[in-house]
Amino acid sequence: METSPAPNPTANQAPAAPTLDPRRLLILRTVAQEGSISAGARALGWTQPAVSQHLQALERSARTPLVLRHAGGVTLTEAGRAAVAHADAVAAHLDAAAREISELAALAGGTVRLAAFPSALAALVPSVLARLAARTGVDVRLVEAEPPEAVELVRSGDVDVALTFGYADPDETDRASGRPATPSADLPPDLREVALGLDPVDVVLPAGHPAADAPALTLADLAEDDWVAGCVRCREHLVASAAAAGFAPRIRHETDDYVVVQAIVAQGLAVSVLPRTALGAYRHPGVVTRAVPGLDGRSLHALHRPGAERVPAVAALLAALPPGTASDG
Incomplete structure (x- = not known):
């Protein structure tokens, strides 16, 4: 009995398209x-x-x-x-x-994505954008994010640069000067950091507060006041600073919005502490700010992935963030 040949599955297929150099x-x-x-x-x-x-x-x-x-x-x-x-x-x-x-x-174009916390977006970033616009054609896309979220955005590649901040432990001192140590932002080792300077933190009081004109105000003088606290890091810094001054702050209100903080303080409902970047972005006419000993500032940093500084648009953004400007407030 004759058998037909097995079908060839490739017999009716079209030849593969040529590969052209x-x-x-x-x-x-x-x-x-x-x-x-x-x-x-x-x-x-x-x-x-x-x-x-x-x-x-x-x-x-x-x-x-x-x-x-x-x-x-x-x-x-x-x-x-x-x-x-x-x-x-x-x-x-x-x-x-x-x-x-x-x-x-040639920096005639390009896009760089920047994440920053609210007070930096209000007080620092606009001048950075103005400098970039005057010098380059770089397009900056902004994302609002607190430091922990901003770090993850850099890691994931969703942004190129993140502005972050961190506080020192009030109990740590520099051995040479006896002054509080430079704040640490808990910088992640897998990212690169550009230090942007120190952002001082001031006490915020109602204009009619008894201590508003005190000649030598200390944090301990406010031990009996109610307080407004901000973000988790800011609240931890307040609690640690107050503990170093010998008291536990009575935190009655919590908000990340520095405009709301000042509105509450202006009504005489509480006192607070705010960094000067926030106070530079907005100052309520009904509050008084005072620098007090034992209340350390926060360090500001720009973080990016290793090698990103060689990308022209990212390098231009980093160059527009000159170190030291954070403490000018």
């Missing part, structure tokens, strides 16, 4: 523009045999003739005309890429 497509394009292989070779700065070899290799890959050679030069076949049309598109994309990269390198 884009560099050779561009060579074909030049030859077509110049009208001959010798003229194309001169335009490319190559020898005629080298150009011929590349064209022959391209035709082998295409599995069909692309040019017809004759005494007057070359004529494109139908397949050759299709190949040159695609080569034109390749050349246009490469030209656009070169121009875009050139603009980015």
Whole structure:
């Protein structure tokens, strides 16, 4: 009994599409523009045999003739005309890429994503954006985030740079000066840091508070007052500073909004502490601010992934954040 041959699953399949070298497509394009292989070779700065070899290799890959050679030069076949049309598109994309990269390198363009906490967005970031706009064409996209969230945004690649802050332990002192140690922002070791200076923290009192004009105000003088506390880090700093001064603050209100903090204080309902960046962004007319001993400032930092500082747009942003400006408030 005769048996029919087993079917060949690939017998009716179309042959695989050829793989074309884009560099050779561009060579074909030049030859077509110049009208001959010798003229194309001169335009490319190559020898005629080298150009011929590349064209022959391209035709082998295409599995069909692309040019017809004759005494007057070359004529494109139908397949050759299709190949040159695609080569034109390749050349246009490469030209656009070169121009875009050139603009980015020259800071005529580019985007950098910046995360920052609210008071930095209000008091520090606007001047940074103004400096960048005056010097470069960099486009900055802003995201509001407290330090822990901002750090994760940098790690995940959702932002390029994060502005963060941190407080020192009030019990830690610098051995050389006897003064409080420079605040630590608990900087993550996998990220790079640019120090932006110290942001002093002041006591905020109602204008009519008995201690508003005290000649030598201390934190302990406010032990009997009610307090408004801010974010988790700010509240921890207040509690630690008060403990170092010998009391536990009676925290009656909690809000991250420094405008609300001052509104509550202005009504005589509580006292508080705020960094000068926040006070620089908004100052309620009904409050008085005082610097007191034992109330350390916070350190400000810009964080980014290793190597990001070599990206021109990121480097421009970091350069617009000059160290030391945070303590000018």
